[in-house]
Amino acid sequence: MSQDRIYSTPHGAVKDFAFDEQVADVFNDMINRSVPGYTTILHTLGKLAPRFAKSGSRIYDLGCSLGAASLAIKRSVDIEGVELIAVDSSAAMISRAERQLAAYKGKVEVSLKEADIRDIDIENASLVVLNFTLQFLPQDDRDALINKIYAGLRPGGLLLLSEKLVFADSAINDLLSELHWDFKRDNGYSELEIAQKRTAIENVMRPDSPEIHLKRLKGAGFSHSQFWYQCYNFASLVAIK
């Protein structure tokens, strides 16, 4: 897997970030060096998946990128009769995810779909994963997706939702943003890379506050929801139907 050097040279006018071939080629390196807690969250998904996966049910990985979350599920779920549906709207991501997931033989049956997660049906789900995907949907479309997930989950089913956060308190927001940029510096990103990536994502990725996430989950009908992990301005929640 190649190193992410996409923003290492001056771009002039920085284009909006897109999940294209260039990004897909370096995505594993990019997400590991950019998202604090990414490995911890996938490790914990490997603990959650066998607890919630049920024979005769489906698991959805929405915005699967290269299939890292799906792979964590395949590796940890050792029962027959579970169908894993991994969805991404990027053709570049789906073709690479197909290769990566086929290389691991397990009991879970995987199908990959190149589709917009707003357009797919969610049915008979024991587990739904939104690992850093909701933040890329227009804010007006987020409630409808969470409502659809709630409706498609079985009683007792789990939603794992990981997101970058924004905080209403600007002193806190600034401090946690600075710590995130320190994390990127420590992982070898230059000031230019950090600044250009920031410009590239500002129009395509709009984080919500912790309060909005909890309110949205409650509004959808989830009676149990909780942040289980936070590092700086990155966090993960569980919600149980």
Ligand SMILES: Nc1ncnc2c1ncn2[C@@H]1O[C@H](C[S@+](CC[C@H]([NH3+])C(=O)[O-])CC(=O)[O-])[C@@H](O)[C@H]1O
């Ligand atoms: N409307 C949409 N429909 C389908 N896919 C979408 C949509 N919008 C964005 N995507 C897809 O959501 C993914 C977000 S990355 C997820 C990481 C992964 N979950 C992981 O566990 O490694 C997170 C990040 O880059 O910060 C990309 O692959 C997009 O193509």
Ligand SMILES: O=C(O)C(=O)Cc1ccccc1
């Ligand atoms: O890189 C960043 O600053 C982020 O906020 C996370 C991220 C990671 C990978 C793709 C897009 C955004």
